[in-house]
Amino acid sequence: MGNYKLTLSYDGSRYAGWQRQGNTGSTIQRKVEETLSRVLDEAVQVSGCGRTDAGVHARMQVCSFYSSALSSPEKTLTLLRRYLPEDIAAVRLEAAPPRFHARLSCREKTYRYRVWRSDCPNVFERKYLYSFPEPLSLPAMREAASELTGTHDFAAFSSGRTNKSTVRTVREIVLTENGPELTMSFTGDGFLYHMVRIMAGTLLEAGQGKRTAEDVRLALQKKDRSLAGFTAPAQGLTLWDIQY
Amino acid sequence: MGNYKLTLSYDGSRYAGWQRQGNTGSTIQRKVEETLSRVLDEAVQVSGCGRTDAGVHARMQVCSFYSSALSSPEKTLTLLRRYLPEDIAAVRLEAAPPRFHARLSCREKTYRYRVWRSDCPNVFERKYLYSFPEPLSLPAMREAASELTGTHDFAAFSSGRTNKSTVRTVREIVLTENGPELTMSFTGDGFLYHMVRIMAGTLLEAGQGKRTAEDVRLALQKKDRSLAGFTAPAQGLTLWDIQY
Numbered sequence: 495m496g497n498y499k500l501t502l503s504y505d506g507s508r509y510a511g512w513q514r515q516g517n518t519g520s521t522i523q524r525k526v527e528e529t530l531s532r533v534l535d536e537a538v539q540v541s542g543c544g545r546t547d548a549g550v551h552a553r554m555q556v557c558s559f560y561s562s563a564l565s566s567p568e569k570t571l572t573l574l575r576r577y578l579p580e581d582i583a584a585v586r587l588e589a590a591p592p593r594f595h596a597r598l599s600c601r602e603k604t605y606r607y608r609v610w611r612s613d614c615p616n617v618f619e620r621k622y623l624y625s626f627p628e629p630l631s632l633p634a635m636r637e638a639a640s641e642l643t644g645t646h647d648f649a650a651f652s653s654g655r656t657n658k659s660t661v662r663t664v665r666e667i668v669l670t671e672n673g674p675e676l677t678m679s680f681t682g683d684g685f686l687y688h689m690v691r692i693m694a695g696t697l698l699e700a701g702q703g704k705r706t707a708e709d710v711r712l713a714l715q716k717k718d719r720s721l722a723g724f725t726a727p728a729q730g731l732t733l734w735d736i737q738y
Numbered sequence: 739m740g741n742y743k744l745t746l747s748y749d750g751s752r753y754a755g756w757q758r759q760g761n762t763g764s765t766i767q768r769k770v771e772e773t774l775s776r777v778l779d780e781a782v783q784v785s786g787c788g789r790t791d792a793g794v795h796a797r798m799q800v801c802s803f804y805s806s807a808l809s810s811p812e813k814t815l816t817l818l819r820r821y822l823p824e825d826i827a828a829v830r831l832e833a834a835p836p837r838f839h840a841r842l843s844c845r846e847k848t849y850r851y852r853v854w855r856s857d858c859p860n861v862f863e864r865k866y867l868y869s870f871p872e873p874l875s876l877p878a879m880r881e882a883a884s885e886l887t888g889t890h891d892f893a894a895f896s897s898g899r900t901n902k903s904t905v906r907t908v909r910e911i912v913l914t915e916n917g918p919e920l921t922m923s924f925t926g927d928g929f930l931y932h933m934v935r936i937m938a939g940t941l942l943e944a945g946q947g948k949r950t951a952e953d954v955r956l957a958l959q960k961k962d963r964s965l966a967g968f969t970a971p972a973q974g975l976t977l978w979d980i981q982y
Contacts, residue, residue, distance in 0.1 A: 505861045551862070575857065583859040613819065615827040617749045618795070622862060 495562045499590040500540065500574075502526065502555045505581040507621050507729070511548040512555070522546075525582060526557065533573040536563040543596040543736050544603055547688070549728030551622060553606075554585070556736050558596040602665065604681040604735040607694040607726060612674035623675070624730030630676070630701030632669060638700035639667040639678075641710040642693055649717035651693055652686035653725065660686055660717075667693075679734065688725055696723030739806045743834040744784065744818075746770065746799045749825040751865050751973065755792040756799070766790075769826060770801065777817040780807040787840040787980050788847055791932070793972030795866060797850075798829070800980050802840040846909065848925040848979040851938040851970060856918035867919070868974030874920070874945030876913060882944035883911040883922075885954040886937055893961035895937055896930035897969065904930055904961075911937075923978070932969055940967030 502522075506512075510519040514527065523542055530538040540557040564570055567587040574584040593599075610616050610623040611630065642651075642664055649660040664682040671677075678697060680690050696713075699705045705723060713721035746766075750756075754763040758771065767786055774782040784801040808814055811831040818828040837843075854860050854867040855874065886895075886908055893904040908926040915921075922941060924934050940957075943949045949967060957965035 503861050505864075553862075572857075575859065580859065580864055581861050583861045585858050613816075614829050615819065615824065617747050617825050617827045618797075618866060619862075620749075620824055 495560050496564060497558060497560055497590045497592050497594055498564060498567065499586075499588050499594060499596070500526070500530075500557050500559065500584065501586040502552065502557065503583045503585055504552050504555065505621065506546055506549050506551045508581065509548065511550065512542050512544065512546045512552075522555075522582060523557075525579065529574060529577045530559065530561075530570075533570055533577060534561055534563040536561060541596050543600050544605075544733045546733055547691075547728050547731075550731045550733065551729075552733040554735055555733055556596045556600075556738075558590060558594055558599075599738055600684075600736055602681055602683055602737040603685065603733065604679060605685065605690045606732050606734040607678040607680070607690065608730050608732065609676040609678070609694075609698070610674060611676055614674075616674075621729060622732060624727050626698060628698075628702055630698065631703065632671065632676075632701065634703065634706075635669055635678075635697045635701040637707040638697055638705065638710045639669065641707045641714070642696075643667055646714045647717060648686055648689055648714070650713040650719050650722045651689050651696070653688040653692070653719075656686075662686065662689070664693075667697075669697075691726045691728065691731060692719075692722050692724075694726040694730070698726065699723040739804050740808060741802060741804055741834045741836050741838055742808060742811065743830075743832050743838060743840065744770070744774075744801050744803065744828065745830040746796065746801065747827045747829055748796050748799065749865065750790060750793050750795045752825065753792065755794065756786050756788065756790040756796075766799075766826060767801075769823065773818060773821045774803065774805075774814075777814055777821060778805055778807040780805060785840050787844050788849075788929075788977045790977055791935075791972050791975075794975045794977065795973075796977040798979050799977055800840045800844075800982075802834060802838055843982055844928075844980055846925060846927055846981040847929065847977065848923060848981075849929065849934045850976050850978040851922040851924070851934065852974050852976065853920040853922070853938075853942070854918060855920055858918075860918075865973060866976060868971050870942060872942075872946055874942065875947065876915065876920075876945065878947065878950075879913055879941045879945040881951040882941055882949065882954045883913065885951045885958070886940075887911055890958045891961060892930055892933055892958070894957040894963050894966045895933045895940070896963075897932040897936070900930075906930065906933070908937075911941075913941075925979075935970045935972065935975060936963075936966050936968075938970040938974070942970065943967040
């Protein structure tokens with residue numbers, strides 16, 4: 495029984511997210527498991543590093559799985575590339591140490607939220623951008639971002655309830671402009687459900703002057719979702735990088 | 739009656755090309771005419787600069803049209819952006835001199851053919867790339883390209899027959915590599931039906947060693963389509979730039 499690490503990238507537009515939901519719904523995990531099981535002629539279950547929402551993309555996603563049928567990662571990779579749909583790419587497949595787990599072994603993840611600020615639509619990258627042609631103050635956004643950076647209880651920046659810890663560390667938030675595109679890059683040890691999209695929405699509202707850095711501090715303190723910004727749409731979000 | 743110049747960009751994936759074909763088929767020209775006619779409440783016919791094939795994209799396409807109902811290009815542009823589908827973008831709309839014609843006034847056009855050479859699929863730009871993971875000799879391709887450059891009778895590099903002149907000037911062919919992507923950029927005064935795609939296919943075959951620069955010279959000389967290469971698929975082709 496070997497343990498394997500599979501690196502993927504995908505266009506999440508037509509999927510109900512990463513995570514398998516029973517036997518229904520078109521999810522990326524399900525499609526990958528079905529393809530691996532077919533190629534290896536053995537039931538395979540994979541664990542993904544990031545549970546991307548419906549419509550969220552991944553430049554880099556990693557999953558791990560055990561298999562007793564896999565003998566040549568190279569051959570299996572070739573077959574995966576043959577049978578996976580054109581919006582899911584198998585980038586790399588390699589043997590992993592027995593205790594390697596795609597999510598639990600992950601040290602840090604980076605998500606990028608891409609905003610298109612021009613009135614003139616970007617037809618070629620439209621599926622990976624959130625169109626938001628409003629005036630934005632980058633300094634105000636950076637100030638709000640600095641409040642989010644660090645170790646905090648991010649309960650206000652997540653959807654749904656959980657009994658688990660909502661403390662996370664956001665090591666870095668980087669805002670870069672490239673022509674009409676604004677990219678917000680979030681790096682941290684882990685992110686709660688909808689956390690990146692709520693941080694992105696909050697920073698956009700800070701850029702519009704609808705919220706201040708002080709509001710962000712208060713939202714964190716009071717753990718009150720209603721004090722944070724809107725949940726920015728899924729399509730602008732991409733799981734960008736994973737560090738082990 | 740004013741004359742207008744409309745600059746567009748589009749993802750051609752789901753269209754039967756630029757040119758209207760009677761009242762059937764989903765073409766970009768038809769969609770633009772319908773939207774302009776609706777917005778201006780007046781029947782509008784447009785002339786496009788490049789007649790892109792089914793599945794071919796345009797980073798820049800220009801069309802011209804006459805209108806007596808258009809008073810504010812700015813307002814019309816805003817309405818166009820509201821009603822055009824998300825894969826067609828109205829980039830600019832401006833008044834043009836009375837004798838301006840998008841195709842006849844055009845001095846030079848540039849088409850780019852994008853080739854993806856890696857075994858690992860590019861999921862995000864897959865609709866704009868032709869996947870061709872074969873070993874290629876760039877020097878051999880450049881040698882063949884230099885035979886195509888200049889003023890020639892390109893009859894061998896076109897599909898279908900015509901009684902019109904098949905002489906064209908290709909001013910420049912530039913091949914650039916960027917990681918696994920190879921871009922072939924063709925600039926000239928005009929291109930025959932399928933001409934860019936046949937030139938792209940011929941250069942790829944030259945890169946594989948299946949054809950030589952000498953073969954290209956012979957094809958031009960004999961005006962024999964069977965001596966040129968295959969017609970590279972539409973999806974890798976983009977009308978990139980237009981000079982007036």
